[in-house]
Amino acid sequence: MSEQPKGRSITRRTFMTRAGKAGLAVLGTAGLGLGLYDAKGPAGPDSAALTGQVSLPDFSLPELAGKMAIIKGKDRTKSLEAGFKALGGIEAFIKPGDRVLLKVNAVIASPPILSATTHPELVSALIRLCQKARAAQVIVTDNPIQDPATCFNLSGIAKACEEAGARLMLPRPSGFAPYSLAAGRLIKNWPIFYEPFKGINKVIGLAQAKDHHRSGASLTMKNWYGLLGGQRSIFHQDIHGIITELALMIKPTLVILDGVSSMIKNGPTGGSLSDLKATETLILSTDQVAADALGAELLEKTPAQVPFISMAARAGVGTADYHSLRPIQAAAG
């Protein structure tokens, strides 16, 4: 690159030559950029949903804070009805016209007898109760990652939704949107399965009590893990941290923990009836931490084996001392 000595003028010809070269360089660069431009973007045609952060409202009911029912029995439908009765009835939670989201656990394609997923009988019973309370719509969802249709079908949840008249919402790429948890360390600009929350004003988590190889236990707070998109398995490196943040992310109307048959070992997928124990307990709670504290007891876990419970309590999600809520205890069939 030659430089013009300072103070020396250039000829018109030289100027025109240089300007022409510069113009060609600009045109060439623009042409190259146009050629490489991907109008669809790396996410494909559905990427519109990925623009902009979303937020999640608080679905909890302040007047029902700290409510908990512990129902003993083998029959999930009767236990669920008894649980709501103990807490003031389904009408205390669901009002006419409400649009209700049920977040189930359909993480793998597993039959109901293995208690690796939310039991379809419980899903069905809750849908019917919501309808009885004249909910305008009930949506059931999860993001199992692996072939969602198969997971919902083989777990029996799809059939339960169909028969009870709820809408089953499967994940699709356009249903995800980035979310950041205020003061979150892990959930920062991370995709969540947002579509089911659109227009919803009540959220109920329906979790199965089970052992978990990494986190010690999979209970109501871990159930929100299914809302994460992306390569969510990377969060297994800080599993207790992510469960705590998920519990901060979702402020549900209610959580229900199915400990009628608990998977006490070889979780979270199990595979054998030998992994199960008939703990015959159904927990309904507006405090996720309290529900999980009792769930951990059903799984015979020590507090040291499930650190996310004390971490969530310290983060202000709820109380690990579930006795302090004076839970209502009852027996059902």
Added chain:
Amino acid sequence: MGLGVFLVLAAVGVGVFLKQFSLNPAVVATRELRSAMGVLKPEAAPMPAPPGLAPLGQPESFTPENLFHKINGKAELYLASGFENLKAQRYHLPGDPASWLEVLVYRMKSPRAAFAVYSQQRRPEAKPIDIKGFSYIAQNALFLAAGPFYLEIVAAKISPEMEKAMTALARGFKAANPAGPEGIPELAWFPEKGLLPHSAALHMAGAFGFEQLGEIFTARYQDGQAEATVFLSRKPDPQAAASQAAAFEKFLVANGGKKMAAPSEPAGAALIDLLGLYELIFTQGPILAGVHEAGGTEAAQELASRLARKLKEKTP
């Protein structure tokens, strides 16, 4: 001036080049989901279906990168043990789609790795079946380790037909893969007295929460009301065994353990009080051995002495 502009442009170019490798996770999400939805690529079935079973859906195949999609959080057990791939296929009884079962064939890096995942999930109350090697049936499921393979057959229903189908599938698989995992000599090194049936297990990595503790065999022992775990592992040479024993001892002390007076036997053993449970570590030639979480010092020493005698008898 011209050079400065050129350097700025070059820096911008490098920045753009590097940035393209770190996509927004929301973008990765859609890619992941698409990939997961398309995971059912045509694959060969893991084994031929016996007469009387019809395929349900397509065969599936998983690698270490996407095993999580299939078995969720349990993937880590397999990955830590030397997982190579998984082939799965569901079958159902003809005319009865609700009577289905799934065959999962895990290929591990070695017969030992296959035994590791088999033994760590062993259901003690299950009943053995007459298939040579390591196998058992547990109401709705059948489990088998054969050569580098670990096989799980999980049925959605309990019925004599399903049990018959599971057994036929397992026999077919064993016939096609006759190499058994019988050559694991360490299993005979545990003393018999007090040994809980079917409790022997192999941990390929991270035993007792200590990352460096690999290829450790454990077995549970009952002494009255108390239980304890005995462990052993053959290392390349006595120095390696001694070095790992010292590292484990250091790890225990770093995690709140208090070193106690050395027991009279086995020679050179270290005894550590870890929050009221006792850890005893010793080496015998190239073998690292010991007792984990014994309820008392006497129980720990008694079990360790028994183990040392057995090792002397069984190992060269």
